[in-house]
Amino acid sequence: MTHILTRTLDRLTGHDRVTLMETERMLVLTKGRITAILGPGEHRLKTRDTVREVHNIERLRFTSPYARVLFRERPDLAEAHLTEVRAEADEVAVILREGVPYEVLLPDTRLVLWAVAGPWTVERHALTDTLALPTALARRLTRTGLTTVFNATEVAEGHVGMLTVDGVLMGRLDPGTHAFWKVGRHVAVKQVDLRTQAHEVTGQEILTKDRVTIRVNLTADYRVTDPERAVGAVKDFEEALHRALQLAFRKTLGALTLDRLLAEKVTVDAEAAKTVRAEMARIGIEVGEIALKDVILPGEMREILTAVVAAEKEAEANVIRRREETNATRSLLNTAKVMAENPVMLRLKELEALETIAGKVERLTVHNGTEGLMTDLVRLRD
Template identity: 55%
Template sequence: MKGNRYVTVNERERVIWFYKGALQGILGPGEHKMPNDQEQLVIDRLTLEDAAVPWDYEKMLFRQLPDQAAEHLTLFQTGPEELAIVERDGRIENILYPDDKLTVWTDAGPWKVELITLDDNPFIEPALFSRLIKSGTAEVMDIVKTVQVDNGQIALFMVDGEIFNELPPGHYGYWDLRQKVVAKIIDLSRQPLDVNGQELLTKDRVTIRINLSAEYRVVDPVKAVTEVKDFADALYRALQYAFRKTLGAMTLDQILDKQVTVDAEAAQKVRSDMAAIGLEVSEIILKDVILPGEMRELLNQVVSAQKAAEANVIKRREETNATRSLLNTAKVMADNPVMLRLKELEALESIAGKVDRLTVNNGTSGLMNDIVNLTED
């Protein structure tokens, strides 16, 4: 009809309409006959799927049409020390920060709100934390932080720089809003620490490099975190200092001869210092002593010369023993003709085994005498 317009609103829609530039109201589901002289009717269709009402409409509706606003809109609001968990159809739709508000279409619900008063305890109750994580909304992820503590670990939970709690293994959530919250995970199991390539000068001014290894575990997490900035770095430096001091007072020969005792001398100092910061050091090993190239060559030459001298001594000792044995044999044969005869037969047997034919002119009785005479001639 002239001057009018019919507007149909679906069940999941709402329409805000203006006529001659003025806000007129909210249209619910159904067909509506609206004035439209000179095409001055303006409508804005809003879907209930987008539950939040645009902020510019929200202000106008509550100020100019409070009755219609109360019928169609629901306002959620928080105080300066509150959070609000807004649920829609039993699922978390949004989280309101302190001094925040949210206006939604009432018919987009059903709606439910849970107000949470913020205090010094930032932890989130486990059931609520589980629901917040499952929601996965951007608002939740912005202010809800998680801490995962595995078996063999402990977490020191610090609020504004002070230790608030010690957390055993588990999954925890906390509000990350007004306070500076840090969760420091500490492994309580035994751990290795290697100190490699440490250069030092021995008492006889030889530069060597050493490799150390230690095994430790944290027995007092609070001390380990509060007494030093980094307990692993503190142990590293303690090992460096202890071994530099101990080995620097020894010559190279002493170090090479006493690697095992060096560990015992240095370990006691390290263990007592680390116990003061909550660490238990169980094993300290001097794994390697590495010499510079020219020193290795010199040492190899010394070892080679020592071994050669030892070999010569052994050789001379064996030659002396052999000569002494021959002398003793000669004395026995001089005093015992039967023994001499046996030696003659052994010599003859040895010679016969090396030639094809042997001719004996004077008989075996004179064989040795002929040999002696030939030697004298």
């Protein structure tokens, strides 16, 4: 009965009743002005000249077209129910809910939260020239999925990262993971390998002094000793090394004839290497061993050189044969002299010859005895 009377009275007076749950809040405007923010429970409101906004505080954020008016006209209501967080132009604000990162505000941004949905705390991080954020903070934000506000890059072991912000070199980064705020500025990290490396120059065509076109393959060991100079002095230090090797060897080898080039290969390396090392040292590159690996001749020249080498080797072989024949003849002459002066030695040679002959026949017939055989069969002298 009482409930019916209450409803009747509300209708007569132009009111109605609204019930809000624990997770709901209502913004009430009467005749265009903000009059209240209602909490959970039953509320009696006028039906005319009233605007109502129901908000779910589980969404955490307060989003309303009347937000700025509320803070300007009714700061008491805003302070009682809402938490406003602003990030200044030179800082990043990390909002934590119960100690866990919830949102990150980049410079010149704001966020309004329901105070009762907290507790809320704010960590403020000043922007540095490098825009880097602490590694521990980057890991916390990554664990909570807040990775859209920063970029991460990894510098490998044995490398160094050269950091530039808006095209200006800011310094070097050690191996590891590094993170940088996304605040509308361009951040780039170029990795430079500090280990000893090999650089190859293949198929380099050179015209020698005697107008023979050859192709050479070069190799050089190098190491970056000053990354700042290597990155800042030239656009690409590897390309600069490649060009220095080409020019130095072209100049050195072009002043030599083919025969001298092939004969003084090691000396040529030393002369060209000295020029390359001096040039690369000026941009922070230490060049180690430089070698002329291959000298490739054109087809016709290879055939000519092969014929020349073959002729030289044939001539050497003929000289050796003549020398051996002379030595053999001289040995035979000495043997003949010994036999002529020593009859016993002669008879031994006769017996050796007889033994050789006897070994090659199946049957041997002796007519006049052993003495007659040896006397008649072998007669080297009267």
